[in-house]
Amino acid sequence: MILWRLIPELPLLKRELTELAARRRTYVVRTVGAVVILSLAVYFVGDALASFVGNAFPGERNTTLKLLGAGAIAFPRLVWLLFPAIQILMPSMTCGSITIEKERNTIGTLFVTRLSPMTIVLEKLGSRLIPMLSVLILTFPMLAFVYSLGGVDQTLLKATIWLVLWECLLYASIGLLCSAWYSTTVGAFVASYVLTGVLFTVTVILDFGIPTPFRLWVEYSRGMTMGGGRGGFLQTLATMGYPLWGVFLATIPVMLFVVCALLLTRFLLFRRAFVSQSSLLLKIFRRVDFFFHNLNQQAGGVIVFADRESFPESDPVAWREREKKSLGKARYLVRILMVLELPVLFICLWAAIDSSGLPTRGLSQLLLVIWSVVAMIVTMKASTLLSSERARETMEALLSTPMTGASILRQKIMGMHRLMMVLAAPLLSVHLTLILMYMNFSLSFTSGMLFQLFLLLMYGGISVLSTWMLMNTIAWVSVLCGARCTTQARSVMTAMVVVGSWICLSWTVFAIQRNPLVYDQYSGANLVGVYGRNYDPAEIGLAGRSFLRMLRIDGAIQANDELLTSITSAAFRTESGRYFREAVENPVSEILFSLLVVVWHVGLCWGVRWIALRRSSRLLGRNDENLSTEELFGAGLQTG
Amino acid sequence: MKTGEQAVAGAVGSQKPMAISLRNLRVTYGKFEAVKGISLDIPQGEVFGFIGPNGAGKSSTFRVLATLQPKFLGQALVCGLDVLRQPQKVRDIMGFVPDFFGVYEDLTSLEYLHFFAAAYRIPMEKRKSTIDDVLTLTDMSHKAHSPVDGLSRGMKQRLALARVLLHDPKVLLLDEPSSGLDPRARIEMRELLKALREMGKTILISSHILSELSQLCTRIGIIELGKMVAQGSLEDIYRQLQVMRVVHIRVENASPELYERVKQIPGVHEVEQQVDRWAIRLQEHDASIADLHESLVAAKARLTMFQPEAMDMETAFMKLTEGKTV
Numbered sequence: 007m008i009l010w011r012l013i014p015e016l017p018l019l020k021r022e023l024t025e026l027a028a029r030r031r032t033y034v035v036r037t038v039g040a041v042v043i044l045s046l047a048v049y050f051v052g053d054a055l056a057s058f059v060g061n062a063f064p065g066e067r068n069t070t071l072k073l074l075g076a077g078a079i080a081f082p083r084l085v086w087l088l089f090p091a092i093q094i095l096m097p098s099m100t101c102g103s104i105t106i107e108k109e110r111n112t113i114g115t116l117f118v119t120r121l122s123p124m125t126i127v128l129e130k131l132g133s134r135l136i137p138m139l140s141v142l143i144l145t146f147p148m149l150a151f152v153y154s155l156g157g158v159d160q161t162l163l164k165a166t167i168w169l170v171l172w173e174c175l176l177y178a179s180i181g182l183l184c185s186a187w188y189s190t191t192v193g194a195f196v197a198s199y200v201l202t203g204v205l206f207t208v209t210v211i212l213d214f215g216i217p218t219p220f221r222l223w224v225e226y227s228r229g230m231t232m233g234g235g236r237g238g239f240l241q242t243l244a245t246m247g248y249p250l251w252g253v254f255l256a257t258i259p260v261m262l263f264v265v266c267a268l269l270l271t272r273f274l275l276f277r278r279a280f281v282s283q284s285s286l287l288l289k290i291f292r293r294v295d296f297f298f299h300n301l302n303q304q305a306g307g308v309i310v311f312a313d314r315e316s317f318p319e320s321d322p323v324a325w326r327e328r329e330k331k332s333l334g335k336a337r338y339l340v341r342i343l344m345v346l347e348l349p350v351l352f353i354c355l356w357a358a359i360d361s362s363g364l365p366t367r368g369l370s371q372l373l374l375v376i377w378s379v380v381a382m383i384v385t386m387k388a389s390t391l392l393s394s395e396r397a398r399e400t401m402e403a404l405l406s407t408p409m410t411g412a413s414i415l416r417q418k419i420m421g422m423h424r425l426m427m428v429l430a431a432p433l434l435s436v437h438l439t440l441i442l443m444y445m446n447f448s449l450s451f452t453s454g455m456l457f458q459l460f461l462l463l464m465y466g467g468i469s470v471l472s473t474w475m476l477m478n479t480i481a482w483v484s485v486l487c488g489a490r491c492t493t494q495a496r497s498v499m500t501a502m503v504v505v506g507s508w509i510c511l512s513w514t515v516f517a518i519q520r521n522p523l524v525y526d527q528y529s530g531a532n533l534v535g536v537y538g539r540n541y542d543p544a545e546i547g548l549a550g551r552s553f554l555r556m557l558r559i560d561g562a563i564q565a566n567d568e569l570l571t572s573i574t575s576a577a578f579r580t581e582s583g584r585y586f587r588e589a590v591e592n593p594v595s596e597i598l599f600s601l602l603v604v605v606w607h608v609g610l611c612w613g614v615r616w617i618a619l620r621r622s623s624r625l626l627g628r629n630d631e632n633l634s635t636e637e638l639f640g641a642g643l644q645t646g
Numbered sequence: 647m648k649t650g651e652q653a654v655a656g657a658v659g660s661q662k663p664m665a666i667s668l669r670n671l672r673v674t675y676g677k678f679e680a681v682k683g684i685s686l687d688i689p690q691g692e693v694f695g696f697i698g699p700n701g702a703g704k705s706s707t708f709r710v711l712a713t714l715q716p717k718f719l720g721q722a723l724v725c726g727l728d729v730l731r732q733p734q735k736v737r738d739i740m741g742f743v744p745d746f747f748g749v750y751e752d753l754t755s756l757e758y759l760h761f762f763a764a765a766y767r768i769p770m771e772k773r774k775s776t777i778d779d780v781l782t783l784t785d786m787s788h789k790a791h792s793p794v795d796g797l798s799r800g801m802k803q804r805l806a807l808a809r810v811l812l813h814d815p816k817v818l819l820l821d822e823p824s825s826g827l828d829p830r831a832r833i834e835m836r837e838l839l840k841a842l843r844e845m846g847k848t849i850l851i852s853s854h855i856l857s858e859l860s861q862l863c864t865r866i867g868i869i870e871l872g873k874m875v876a877q878g879s880l881e882d883i884y885r886q887l888q889v890m891r892v893v894h895i896r897v898e899n900a901s902p903e904l905y906e907r908v909k910q911i912p913g914v915h916e917v918e919q920q921v922d923r924w925a926i927r928l929q930e931h932d933a934s935i936a937d938l939h940e941s942l943v944a945a946k947a948r949l950t951m952f953q954p955e956a957m958d959m960e961t962a963f964m965k966l967t968e969g970k971t972v
């Protein structure tokens with residue numbers, strides 16, 4: 007009891023934790039997090055044990071981290087998993103901690119209490135750190151099991167706990183910093199991920215050979231997982247004979263970073279407490295505009311897009327999204343187009359010139375990358391279409407007009423079509439590059455030229471169609487997810503989780519498809535082949551692939567991609583020394599399967615749209631007359 | 647107050663249907679019952695004031711009438727149209743200004759009105775003149791081209807009124823239109839509402855400030871904790887409550903005898919001697935103001951001032967809601 011009294015009273019921390027405990031979302035997040043981490047852990051440990059059994063004595067080179075039992079291999083791998091988990095979870099847990107007070111207008115009352123600013127920052131930090139650690143603790147059974155396998159020495163254990171703790175603090179402090187800077191949770195959410203992502207990528211790419219804060223993860227895997235060999239500062243320090251001191255020294259930059267971030271947070275806490283909620287994007291654009299305007303005046307140039315008053319004719323909601331929103335106005339879209347299109351064009355050009363390897367493979371991956379970005383942008387926009395009206399209290403006025411709920415939803419999506427077209431541009435330019443390249447490669451030395459031309463045309467047509475359909479699917483899914491939420495932050499998060507998991511699923515499927523152990527690209531054997539000996543392996547391969555394509559967010563595009571490879575000659579396919587695609591004798595089956603996948607995606611889009619329109623009145627929160635079939639199905643083509 | 651049967655007859659009968667008719671309206675949020683059985687009839691052309699403290703259930707009732715509440719019990723008719731079954735038609739003849747309303751910060755006033763003109767499907771050729779009309783009516787013409795975001799609260803409120811007037815609705819639902827306005831904006835708003843009353847629109851208006859509605863409304867309903875506590879014309883309510891009116895008089899020949907005589911006048915409840923005047927508390931249903939004046943003159947009082955106090959709404963309200971909020 008006496009000890010208990012020694013702990014200072016932490017009112018804010020207490021409140022935050024109570025609040026978190028009262029929210030259902032907390033438990034959902036924890037359960038999902040735990041399930042994901044645990045299942046991955048099982049997978050990793052299993053993998054590690056398998057490999058340990060496989061090669062009897064790995065790591066002949068004896069390092070300080072002795073490889074005695076299997077635990078020595080499994081343990082670091084398991085812990086290694088915690089780092090990305092922290093990296094993914096921590097920003098989203100901390101980014102709302104201060105912005106939510108700003109959004110609720112309670113930050114002022116927080117300031118007039120006797121809590122010092124630094125206390126506020128630290129208690130906020132603590133309130134997010136504790137749940138994170140509680141999620142991590144869920145992996146303890148796994149860790150204990152692995153530890154019991156033996157081979158994990160005390161030093162490794164201590165070093166690991168130390169590193170994991172600082173990794174948590176690192177990402178928490180960045181999330182907190184963003185939370186102090188931004189006025190909305192959505193802004194802080196996006197910024198914290200962009201910031202951590204950029205910092206991580208940059209420090210990983212630019213290996214300075216010194217312990218930069220964001221390299222902990224990489225260093226851990228290098229220095230400890232493989233039992234050495236590949237260097238890195240943890241390894242170097244460990245071999246110097248002071249493993250724990252080495253780990254401590256290596257975390258000094260992290261500590262400095264965290265302290266700086268917290269001090270900066272404290273500095274910004276007051277200064278950015280009452281900033282206006284206007285869109286950051288719009289602000290940036292205005293700056294840029296101002297710059298261009300000045301430039302124009304000096305150069306005596308012409309103004310291409312001027313802001314004028316304009317009036318809607320029939321679809322006011324679509325009109326407003328199109329003409330008045332930053333992501334709808336032509337002049338801003340042109341800029342987004344440039345930002346997205348230029349790097350893509352550059353890569354395409356590079357791929358086209360570089361004829362040494364198999365550039366198409368890189369381009370297909372590029373498609374998935376672009377897709378992930380595009381899907382995120384569409385999700386952000388679509389999920390806030392309705393909640394932004396709710397947040398600004400403009401919803402009721404809109405709903406009391408005689409427009410039907412279905413019409414409001416349709417107009418909202420229609421207003422996004424310009425943005426979608428802009429986002430489609432980089433995707434379609436990759437497709438165009440592919441078409442041009444295949445024309446170059448294959449048309450010259452095959453006989454059925456007309457058929458191939460037909461396939462190329464078909465490829466082009468399907469590319470456009472499926473890109474459009476997928477974007478609309480994502481938009482409708484996001485509307486469905488975000489419609490009932492009252493705050494923008496929540497609707498973005500909900501939709502992001504749904505679309506994000508879809509993207510993750512796509513990447514997993516992608517990895518499966520690339521993994522020769524699981525799925526052999528060119529014989530269709532292994533998993534599929536083993537269970538279906540009686541069937542033609544190629545056909546089964548095709549069927550299995552089509553099924554996997556159906557799961558992927560960009561599946562229709564990928565399935566369509568197969569059309570192209572189906573017409574390449576065998577000579578091209580073996581060029582790099584090994585097959586990377588299945589040799590298809592019969593392009594007709596490819597056509598059929600890719601059509602099947604495309605039809606599935608079109609159906610998916612229409613299905614989601616149909617559900618959204620059917621539920622429109624409930625999504626919007628008012629009562630409507632029953633929709634006519636015409637309303638549900640008619641006028642559908644224009645909105646996809 | 648009308649009985650239920652009469653009201654139903656009014657709503658169903660061959661004559662003009664009631665502009666607004668509520669039958670035993672109940673609105674629940676989860677387990678919490680916000681509106682507990684309100685019945686209400688408002689004939690066309692009437693201005694009905696809905697008074698109640700915060701959280702009484704005013705906005706919930708408005709949301710039902712504005713077709714924005716999908717789930718409720720009871721019946722709600724607007725001009726004989728069922729809110730649940732014909733919401734589209736109801737929206738065509740009704741204009742709703744919600745209690746909290748935001749405006750699109752990215753539009754100018756003119757664009758804002760054009761937006762809603764399109765939403766109300768006003769024919770293209772009529773739009774410009776209609777919008778000019780409502781801008782003039784609400785005295786917003788000079789702000790037509792300024793961004794909505796920069797308008798003062800009073801102007802935003804007027805713009806919201808302009809918005810609901812676009813499609814010339816028969817029924818206006820105004821939820822606390824003058825909350826948060828400064829006195830000048832408040833008076834301007836009241837004048838505007840009077841103009842609308844002259845135009846023959848049925849208006850249902852709510853407020854938690856009583857004196858605000860007393861000059862405007864033909865009838866008043868007082869709602870508390872989801873129940874209608876009193877309903878009727880101002881006089882009805884006073885009579886119901888036996889609220890006394892205060893008349894201030896100043897007499898040249900003030901004397902104890904006169905004081906005694908004044909106290910004897912029928913209907914006078916109490917006479918309070920103040921520094922420069924006498925405050926007479928009058929039971930109005932016993933004697934009217936005019937009666938009092940006559941009696942005073944008959945009692946040989948030489949009046950230099952005769953000033954009936956404006957109806958004491960606050961007292962009425964306090965009296966009505968006494969002890970009921972707990």
Ligand SMILES: Nc1ncnc2c1ncn2[C@@H]1O[C@H](COP(=O)(O)OP(=O)(O)O)[C@@H](O)[C@H]1O
Pocket residue numbers: 675678680698699700701702703704705706707745
């Ligand atoms: N959407 C809602 N969900 C839950 N409770 C609500 C909701 N809207 C209103 N309430 C509750 O219903 C009661 C009546 O609210 P309201 O009709 O807005 O009152 P008023 O407009 O008279 O101030 C309040 O106690 C309020 O808390």
Ligand SMILES: [Mg+2]
Pocket residue numbers: 701704705706745821822
């Ligand atoms: Mg209200």
